[in-house]
Amino acid sequence: MLSRRKALKQMAVGCAALAMPKVLFSQTDQMMKRAIPSTGEKIGVVGLGTWQTFDVGNSSSDREPLKAVLKALVDGGGNVIDSSPMYGSSEKVVGDLSTELELKKAIFFATKVWTSGKQSGIDQMNASMRKMKANPMDLMQIHNLQDWKTHIKTLYDWKERGLIRYIGITHYVDSAHDDLERIIKSENIDFVQVNYSINDRNAEKSLLPTAKDQGVAVLTNRPYSGGSLFRKTRGQQLPEWADEFDCKSWGQFFLKYLLGNPAVTCVIPGTSKERHMIDNLGAGIGGLPDEVMRNRMVKHLQSL
Template sequence: MKNKPLSRRKALKQIGIGAAALALPKLTFSATNKIMKRAIPSSGEQIGVVGLGTWQTFDIGSSEVKRAPLKAVLRALVAGGGNVIDSSPMYGSSESVVGDLTTEVGLKDELFYATKVWTGGKQSGIDQMKTSMRRMQANPMDLMQIHNLQDWKTHIKTLYNWKEQGLIRYIGITHYQDGAHNGLERIIKAENIDFVQVNYSMNNRNAEKSLLPTAQDEGVAVMINRPYTGGSLFRKVQGKELPAWASAYDIKSWGQFFLKYLISNPAVTCVIPGTSKEKHMKDNIGAGLGILPDTQVRSRMVSYLRDL
């Protein structure tokens, strides 16, 4: 294990910045109708607060008919100011589809590529990561993550080495279950991690208890998977109207209601809902525009959803 650098909170204290400043979200607007950006704490590099996940939605093989709508999704992501696209060797053909399509539509230089290692053993991990980079046509890979903490103690050594060599730019760890949050938190405290990817949604807020505050304290970027809890949030609000007060926070759909709640948590760097539809990508992008709910409104959002 490498020496752990100063946490973001400790470093800020040393230079005299108070806790109130620490709590403020790092947001900028790149241009009119472009989504907010947030900084990766370990570098200061800005990424869009809404990205794109590829589980299931990009696992469509070589079919040109199925690939065509995904080109529109990618264009909508970038047009709205988003740039993060996340995949995994676990997701079937998704990595290859991402690599092919982003090249075809000429967006490679606009995107922040993230994928994962999902296997056991050092050499198996090296081979898999090289294959992922080839499939996604990303060299260096922006973010390489250890998927669901699979053999993480082995892979973290390779990732440290690869980062030093410039083969990858950032190191991350991921999981999608509440039961892994304590383990993620321990690794964040002990290792030099740039990103943690975790499940978090309005009806599953376990990450708020400790993991998200720890990530913010340790200067680790947070990427959110399962922001709609597998679609259960949409089933809960089916046929229900948005509250009238939601418009004051530039919320125009239930999807934006759910995503804005997550983005308004200052520990969150980027959410990555998956979609294969351009209209849904544009709607997701809308969650990164306009006014964010404050703490009081966030509580009101939770209460409203609970009482439906």
């Protein structure tokens, strides 16, 4: 398995030759779902991030492949789509395409407030809801903790009024983990979104255990460390023992490591390619590595 792209291409060619469905796992397989601790509502463990990948504006040619990504997500049992005003046109693209494909009822919409000031936050969140055509919004998060003490008051009010269903906070750097942890201990937070990957495990030290103890759902961003994990494993063969937890690709290897941590509710890798979306979904099917296996995975990666 020389690389994710080459491996998936070979698998797709093989499937076409055998007139098989355009999926990399059996239609009878079911993606795992995990409960949001604050309510018990279950969501698919593999979702979709939209940073850069869905920022395509009104270009019909650029939007077309994204329709296949959204359809693959839902067909494969996933439902979480995460966006932000920071991501250019991504919110509007998600809203337009999910409406066009009649997928809105199947999707768990998540976005963020990314500004300072109460009224600015209100205006931005209203705009996000219009763009994503999500009313109520399933999850509204405070992006990178920007002016969080102001926005949290609005979010509490909006949740009580039924404008949003869940409240979240996010960040993408290790240095913010202590702040995230303090907030989920002191505030009534439903979700925390944090950077976490097999080679960026700072969140394991305290933040993830605290989230689990506090009953806070966890979304993980940067699960591939900005693509560096694929660069590290380029030309390397997947270890044979990966079959022990139903792992078929390096992408699944990295995601299954995260999902093997019971504190993680959903991983949200971004992609604009249907074949990558399908491969990502495979991480939520079959077995997951236990703690002994997860340590073995880390050591194997470090040895490459």
